[in-house]
Amino acid sequence: MSLSHIQSLRLTAVLEDCSDQLDILGHTLTVQISRERDTAAAQERARLTKLRRDCQYICQQVLKLHLDLKEKQSFSSVLQVVEEEEQKKKAENVQREEKRELEQRKQTLQRQKEDHQQKTEKLKDLCQLAKDLKHQLNEQSLQIANRKKIVEKDTELQLQLTQKETSQAEKLLEDQLELLQKQLKVEVRVHEESEKFLQNQHEELQQQLQQWQECTKMMLQEKEQQLNSVRCRRTVNLDKLSEMRRKFREMEQVVMEDREEQEKLRQQQAEARAATKLQAWWRGCMVRRGLGSFQRAEKDKKGKKKKDGKKKKKK
Template identity: 75%
Template sequence: MSLSRIQSLRLAAVLEDCSDQLDLLGHTLAVKISREQGPTAAQEKVRLTKLRRDCRYISQQVFKLHLELEEKQSFSCLQQVVEEEEQKKKAENMRREAKKELEQRKQTLQRRQEEYQQKTEKLQDMHRLIKDLQHQLNEQSSKVSNKRKIVEKIIELQLQQAQKESSQAEKLLENQLELLHKQLREEMRVHDESEKFLQNRYEEMQQLLQQWQQRTEQMLQEKKQQLNNVRCKRTVNLDRLMEMRRKFREMEEVVIEDREEQEKLRQQEAEARAATKLQAWWRGCMVRRGLGSFKKAEEGKKGQKKKEGKKKKKKK
């Protein structure tokens, strides 16, 4: 977009004022940086240095825009700078989004890992419970075997006493033996039922353990697949970023070359204008002073004027 000469001069004057103010601001920041002291001086110096660097960058762009307004009455370099900044912002936003997505994936994997750890702890508790049940079953079986031995001893003693006692004692002994046999059968039945219950419980726990192991293996495979997908996306994004950087460098090189060519053309045009002005000045000096080829032409004109004057006198 081209501007008129007046508009470009006005903008150039405003930009020159801005450039002077930026130079003053940079000098003020440099003085502040040199005077900064104290425990918080490092952070403040970093902030002031960044501001000074930004001021220099803006001052350079203002100077380029000032030159372009004076020479071409346009502001295409400002549009190029805006486009470059937008590209940088887009690249920075892409990097931030990729980093944010990676952080979210890491948090998700950490949560999954914590859940997996909790489930493994539950499985370990179940293993301990199964061991406790087995231990209780062994204790009950040992108690039953001890009771059986005690009953057998009592029976033997009672049989020995029954041989010495009368028939009534034998009947009483038989009744006691029957009661003892009933108690023994009842205890054996309870023992068998408890053993079956514990065996079924143990089988259920084993099945549940196998299910949890299968689920955990499946979850681990899924998370590995997700992690591989995230890595693939990250590599693709990095490749895109590298390609964009390469294109940006190529565009920057083209712009720099174009600027150099324009600067050379401007210098050539300035030299040509200066040479033309110098030739015109020298020709004017030669003409005014009657030097060189211009001297003969002036003498011829003077001779013609004298002859014309004599002819007029003769006619009179």
């Protein structure tokens, strides 16, 4: 947007006044910051320092605008600052979205890690149960062995006592021994079957644990690959953004040069029109007043008219 010379002068005067007021405001803020030295006024001091920085930034932008109005008579610096701020906001929004995505992915990974920990804890509990059952089986086997010893001792005593008794008592004892042996065989079988069952459960639990560990490793590798791909995309997007900025600046420069050339052509055409108008006005004045070369032509016309009148009188 180009302005006339008068408008640019007015705006420069206003901007000079604004810059002076901003300088005064910055000086007052520095004085207030130096006065507040208490620990309780730390927040106020921070606020004042922020205001002082803002005043300095505005002063810089006002000076740039002042130079543009003096040299180019346009608001190109203000438009450029606005575009830069918009681009910064867009970049910040993109970074915030990427941070949100990364945080969400971290949360999902954390949840998966917690689930894996819970599963490992369950496996540990199951292993502990298997150990306890094994310990109980060992105790039962010891009890069975003790019972065997006790039964053998009892049988020996009974045999020693019942040697003098009849054959019927011997048969009864033999029957009792057979029953005891059968009971012992049954208990031994139960012990072996329970031990096999616990061993099978222990092996299955170990296999499940290995499978879960492999699954967790694969999931972690996939998540790392996804993170790497996201980083690569981010770098590519940043490169594209920088390339677009460079192209935009080049196009803006071309547009500004074209505008300057058009403005120069328009000024030249206006000057040519004004010159032609001035020449036409001056010729009209010369012709109406009979000045310069136009005066001789009028005299010649008058002389011719007088001679024609004399000729008519002679006739």
